[in-house]
Amino acid sequence: MTEKRQGGDRAGFLAAGAILTGCLGFILYGVLGTESATQAEQQKKPTAAVTYQITGEGNVDVSYLAHSEQGKAAVEKDIKLPWKKTVQVPLGKPPTISIVLDGKGGQARCTLAIRGTHVQSATASGTHGRATCSGELPAPPSTNADESTN
Secondary structure, eight states, X not given: OHHXXXXXXXXXXXXXXXXXXXXXHHHHHHHHXXXXXXXXXHHTSOEXXXXXXXXXXXXXXXXXXXXXXXXXXXXXXXXXXXXXXXXXXXXXXXXXXEEEEXXXXXXXXXXXXXXXXXXXXXXXXXXXXXXXXXXXXXXXXXXXHHHHTO
8 A cells, every 4th residue: 555655646746746837837928928929019019111321431330210129229339331221110209310430530421211211411520520310200190999989
């Protein structure tokens, strides 16, 4: 009878281990699943294609608005010109690019286009010369349930 009891204890421990493993799996899924759902919701925000371009001579530090950072600035250092990037910017966020020439100076021109249409350009020159280009994007469409019932 002692042998059955030991076998029963092992089965109980195995069952408890399986239940514990399952619970941990659900907890991890909940934590990771929630994070993924939040990222998916953020990616569903309406965006517009914005093209940033820098031409000229010299090296620059660049900061610009991009969707992959949920509308926060991305920074790239010591960029050799020319440089061009098209990104998705959330509606309602003003697309902006800022450039700063390095200590050797030079001349650089930033341009900003929204959905393929030129919006603004600016020129930086000299040692640590700076320029900024910005534009406006419309606010995202309202998702208010009261408005859709009328």
